């Protein structure tokens with residue numbers, strides 16, 4: 001079920017990109033000038049159950065390949081719409097060969113006007129394991145093409161990749177739901193966003209998709225809570241850094257991360273953004289101590305959670321170095337979308353990221369000596 005046919009002069013007819021009048025004109029033409037690729041006869045314009053326009057082979061001349069799913073057809077059509085909106089040329093169902101003779105066939109192949117084909121969009125509906133993704137990606141790379149993958153099958157098949165993505169395989173979870181009328185609505189999930197396929201493809205072709213990871217730069221999140229300065233003459237609101245967490249939400253000692261490059265600068269930036277933020281704490285026997293941002297006097301506090309409090313999360317960017325690796329910190333490595341200032345759970349090295357607030361309910365801890 002291809003999306004592509006040609007006129008007898010070789011002009012491509014891309015079913016999902018034709019205007020309604022063009023499409024109707026083609027449907028009603030008596031001597032229709034639309035031909036299946038590779039000399040497979042006249043093309044018959046049709047609409048799939050999911051509302052996608054495509055071309056069918058004349059009866060009895062269906063191609064031998066496996067019958068393509070309506071869903072795959074829909075995803076390809078949506079990708080074409082996105083590429084066109086980005087101002088790129090795009091053609092569905094294009095085949096090619098690597099310099100060493102290996103074949104590939106792209107769902108949608110894209111190029112800037114007048115330039116060679118450089119980007120393939122692959123809508124993967126059939127279950128495919130990571131090895132197969134890598135192999136196909138290598139074939140594209142050998143042909144000078146970067147492929148973007150819409151992973152529309154059960155994502156668990158790429159379980160390892162989701163835990164540890166890399167720049168060599170741009171693959172994105174894609175889910176399909178139905179709108180109230182029963183039409184499919186596909187969404188690509190990236191960097192905390194859910195984008196329609198045209199939005200995603202347009203953005204990816206327009207410089208919105210970024211890989212970030214340099215092997216040293218890691219992110220930890222400082223957790224702050226609100227308190228009041230102890231001193232009677234001050235009594236001002238203060239924010240106290242009481243914990244730090246890895247991106248996997250494992251607690252990590254504030255003392256440990258204080259020793260890492262970038263922490264001091266990042267903390268200073270957090271203080272500039274949050275004027276009530278007390279100094280970076282130091283351990284004092286079993287508690288933490290800091291200085292009030294207003295009166296500079298010492299404040300002592302516990303490092304555990306309090307029940308039902310507002311927590312402020314400040315991602316900070318540090319150089320994790322060897323010490324961080326030993327502690328199990330991993331460098332940041334992830335696909336992001338749009339400008340750095342919107343990336344969630346990220347911060348520049350020696351800087352802070354997006355500050356967020358959360359009401360945290362935890363079970364109250366019993367203070368004082370344990371009784372068994």
Ligand SMILES: [Zn+2]
Nearest residue numbers: 229234292295
């Ligand atoms: Zn004070």
